[in-house]
Amino acid sequence: MSILAVDQGTTGTTCLVVDDDLAILGRGYAELPQHFPRPGWVEHDPDEIWASVLAAAEQALAAARTTPEAVAITNQRETTVLWERTTGRHVGNAIVWQDRRTAERCAELPADLLRERTGLVPDPYFSATKLEWLLRDRDPRGLAFGTVDAWLVWKLTGGRVHATDETNASRTLLCSLATLDWDDELLDLFGVPREVLPEIRPSGADFGQGELLGLTLPVRGVAGDQQAALFAAGGAKATFGTGAFVLVETDAEPRHGVLRTAAARLGAEPPLRALEGAVFVTGAALQWLRDALGLLDDTAESEELARSVSDTGGVVFVPALTGLGSPWWRADVRGSISGITRGTTRAHLVRAALEATAFQTADVLAAMPQLESLRVDGGMTRNRWLMQFLADVLGIPVETAREPEQTALGAALLALGERRPSPVGERFEPATDVSELYAAWRDALGRLLSVS
Template sequence: MGKNKRYILSIDQGTSSTKAIVFDGSSNLICKSTVALDAFYLRDGFVEQDPEGIFDNVLQAVEDCLDKFAGLGFDKADLACVGISNQRETFVIWDQSGKALHHAVSWQCKRSIEICDRLKKNKTLPDKIKGKTGLIIDPYFSGTKLIWLNENIEKVKKAIEGGDAYFGTVDTWLLYRLTEGRSYYTDYTNASRTLFFNLHSLKWDKELLEAFGLEKLHLPDPKPSSFSFGETNFKGLLDFPLPITSMIGDSHAAAFGEGCFSPGTAKATLGTGCSILMNIGSAFKASEHGMVTTICWSTRERVDFALEGIVVSCGATLEWIKNELGLFSESHETEKIAQSVSDNGGVYLVPAFSGLGAPHWQMGRKAAISGLTFSSTKNHIVRAALESIPYQIKDIIQSMERDAGVGLNEIMVDGGVSSNKFVLDFLSTILDKPVKTLVILDISALGAALLAGLEFGIFKDLESLKGLTQAKEVINPQYFQDQMNSWYQGWKEVIKNQKQF
């Protein structure tokens, strides 16, 4: 075995690809491999993935990454441990032999809308679910789609009734396969996205499982994100077993990788949509302002909770303006376009292309551009589109602060839109807080690696990690606060007064 066992293999299994990355003990990226993954977009909003395809995709990414690692002159025996981050609500059902009973059902899948409507009609169940799990009844989360399988797929129903059905989010499925069935665990973050995990006891909730007709289902043992989950040689890709010492949902991994270690620290991933997680400390707090409560991250020593808000359209708004209105050719052009005018000229764009998410939850709302006059230009429209991102984040952060009783200290941003300086300057001013971007783009993979290194002993404690989450840039407020308050007030008036079609 190698003498310098301070390298961590991190697997970031996402919806459209798997990344395998090796980090060293100073969080430097040594090598990386990315392998694309397909999804099946079927009728009526059904979205599925091949469970075997997911597993094979991971093995391909790991094999290529290990080859690159060796090609750089490193000894594979110097690898210490493995960390896994994963797409969160996507799940697999399999039988005792380890064979999947159905395709993996994606977090994007909308098959359970009618089931959600049915559950919401129960006078006590919605409040009970929210009080126990921190979540709302929505197709986004695993539980209602699992109910759909149980009611509509005979093979699944028979296995569940016979006590021969095993449930797992993607982390659990990968762990089960990588350890050849020896390990059957999940972590608290992934468990917290199912609709039947009790955030108070950190255990599966028997009452909710019975209410869903799933009491005979086999469920993985929930553990902290940083934990010794088992070991694997990746189906012979290594000639020695490597311990798997972290598993965590990708958005939570990003929060950890960005250093959200204390209450009031938050992260926003500015991608197609936007996921905002704010650390609220060691106690469960239910949201009264449109957020969901979840586990932020956990180690053997502590469990931190978070509030989460979802912006439905972030980068997707810019893509629509580029593709359908043709106001620019490349997204990076929008920064200069927005800066070419002194303000939005009274123009506001409400990006409710797929409804308006947290904290408004107006999912039937349609997108609209408000305030157009003959003096409006395409530059005002582009600027209004960019401004809609910080406005929505501000809405969510204000709600989080009211729910948590904790003020925002700083916010870390990642994702493609975080390269837009206009958006970050605007965000810093509207929040009146520093906005930080990080050196590394693969922040979910880094978070999983840091948690794996903690369990293995590469890192001593959380304090030793603070110097590893390096800020690439710190953006401070750029505009006059009175001016910004006036612009934001205009946004709130448009949200409040605009007719919902």
């Protein structure tokens, strides 16, 4: 049996055709244009999201030379889409999870209620204030809301199914984590009528019959990208892409700064929960160095540049380019680069960006249950220098996944109806004491937090 797994991410869409042994038969990728209409605003065109899915799926199917039996979906979470039910036309651009336009509104919200009811914090990251913003001057009658998964299910099924899964719903600030259903008190708080909301289903459920590139396939297996990667990892993981996300499947109560969220489950399993720490900017820092400053031709250069210098030359980068996530949750903080001299080179800046990825991960893990090792996945895990530095900072072994695209494999496992970990790739043992470097980064972070 083969599955077409669609991984619709922030910067692009990856599609994999995999068999039931998780061997990759075909792969496709299409970039997704980013839109920045104002400082702090980040948007996607929903039609461009769908076009990227079609392009990536076409590549994957052509390479696989086989017809899959089902399509599974994993997606960037929290990104908010609003469209007309009768026409299927989107109402404005999607507001991306990185968008900070609702920061002032979030400061007004009842933090204790939201934490107790949803496991989350009042932050622009989540969907509710984005949807509230989109609905502010509109009649909600005849409109449909969804995170990206629901938009893709709608497109695949020709509007016959308006549904999301528990993991995506749990990231909206509108869903009770206890009942895994939309919460009336929260709907009233944000002025969201229940009629615009999708049905919530378990991640391993069926989501209707879909049509894609001339194929009619069941849509089965839907989960937010981080929960899909957790499903593939088997209990605890960190995914490094645009941001970094650390999840541990547990019913334990969270410590300060980490979130509770729904974990992906097969249809017959009882509801599952996880703790999550979210770092907003990791790979996005390299993209910024490439696109805004022109210091990189390709982010893959970062490993070679980091190895070309013995240290950062005193440069410390706190990449709060869209505020700070776990464990600080400070939407108002902006990034900083300190310690620059005339001797600073692009290699020092790139290395400082990579080091910041490891330091931010350590901050999150300090608020999580103690781990004996960390399973990692995502595009940045191809950077072996970063993986070794991460093991040094954390002081525990770091294991990469054999296939970096664990989000897609997690979705495929959900579609297959199987719970089993994907194969391990390489193991990095702690080798160097870098505690002084971490302390210097924490000093820079503390100064930034105190003045913002």
